[in-house]
Amino acid sequence: MINRRHIRLKVMQSVYAYFTSKNQDLDNAIKQMIRQTESISHLYLLLTSLPIALAQFSKIFLEEQKNKHLPTDLDKNPSENFANNQIIQLIAEDEILIGKINKVTGLWFNNDHNFIQKLFVKIWKSDLYKEYTTSNQSSFLQDKDFLLSIFDKFIVEDELLHHILEEESIFWLDDLPFVANIVYSQIKNVKQGAEAYSFSTSTFKNNDDKTFAKKLFTTTINHHKEFEKIITKKAKNWDLDRIAKMDQILIMMALCELMYFDEIPIKVTLNEYIEVAKYYSTNKSKGFINGILDKVISEYKKSGKIKKVGRGLVE
Numbered sequence: 001m002i003n004r005r006h007i008r009l010k011v012m013q014s015v016y017a018y019f020t021s022k023n024q025d026l027d028n029a030i031k032q033m034i035r036q037t038e039s040i041s042h043l044y045l046l047l048t049s050l051p052i053a054l055a056q057f058s059k060i061f062l063e064e065q066k067n068k069h070l071p072t073d074l075d076k077n078p079s080e081n082f083a084n085n086q087i088i089q090l091i092a093e094d095e096i097l098i099g100k101i102n103k104v105t106g107l108w109f110n111n112d113h114n115f116i117q118k119l120f121v122k123i124w125k126s127d128l129y130k131e132y133t134t135s136n137q138s139s140f141l142q143d144k145d146f147l148l149s150i151f152d153k154f155i156v157e158d159e160l161l162h163h164i165l166e167e168e169s170i171f172w173l174d175d176l177p178f179v180a181n182i183v184y185s186q187i188k189n190v191k192q193g194a195e196a197y198s199f200s201t202s203t204f205k206n207n208d209d210k211t212f213a214k215k216l217f218t219t220t221i222n223h224h225k226e227f228e229k230i231i232t233k234k235a236k237n238w239d240l241d242r243i244a245k246m247d248q249i250l251i252m253m254a255l256c257e258l259m260y261f262d263e264i265p266i267k268v269t270l271n272e273y274i275e276v277a278k279y280y281s282t283n284k285s286k287g288f289i290n291g292i293l294d295k296v297i298s299e300y301k302k303s304g305k306i307k308k309v310g311r312g313l314v315e
Helices: 004-019 026-038 040-066 086-092 095-101 115-124 127-133 140-155 159-168 172-189 207-222 224-234 245-260 266-280 285-303
Strands: none
Touching: 004 026, 004 172, 004 207, 004 245, 004 266, 026 040, 026 207, 040 086, 040 095, 040 115, 040 140, 040 172, 086 095, 086 140, 115 127, 115 140, 115 159, 127 140, 140 172, 159 172, 207 224, 207 245, 224 245, 224 285, 245 266, 245 285, 266 285
16 A cells, blocks of 8 residues: 555654654564554545545435425435445445444544534535535536545545544654545546445555565664764764754665665665655755765765665666
8 A cells, every 4th residue: 555655754753753762672663663554554444434424424414404494495305416426335335345444433433523524514515515416417427526526625634634633643644645645546546337446455565565664664773873973974063963853863764775775776765765854854954864865875885885786776
């Protein structure tokens, strides 16, 4: 499910947690890092469940509208386009997926937030909902476009959703845009006539990715003294204590890949950590990290401390 960049983000968070923890037990830290990373599949199931929960609640809500005092003609004859959305039905028909979803959806209901109700009412009041439900013809494409618009305009940006997810895991807000994009892409790629909804609840695409995560985490920690000396030497006029902790960790992880991952191209490592720095460190971090790594790469390639093996990796 997740790509290498997101694996690097999860490792970064875990390395930061390790160095700021009083209990630095590496074996437990590795297990915690894997658990934290694999919780992304939990978040994926929660987001996938939202359209189903909203569609189910729409039936209850519209029935209440019929019975309210002085209902309008629209209240008496509501559109069931949302409740009968073909994409949602396709998801709901997947028994294996629903079995997994049913184990996690208590988060939406076992609290005092009335989240599903509040989110649906927000959607119901929107022009998007009115346009969708007043359409005389319902099509597979219309159903898909409406569902994609809900994710884009309501779900991902919802503040109450953010609050609930943050209560569950301090890391899920960082994961939300990435996981929402996975769900969005899967909905977008559903074809009319498909027999099943295409999904994957495995966090790691394969064992190589899981091995990569463990090795990056453990090697960064085990060699952090070595990396700190390199940073201190290359960051002239900067004491280590004056360098932002996140910058230190990003540089150490990059050095780890450069020196201990022979199969990863130098340019890939450099580009990945510069991109991560844009979002997870200070405004000046990109240039600072790039400067340190450029110096290390230039020197260590000449001395042989950085060696890349494999076709296309030797520079």
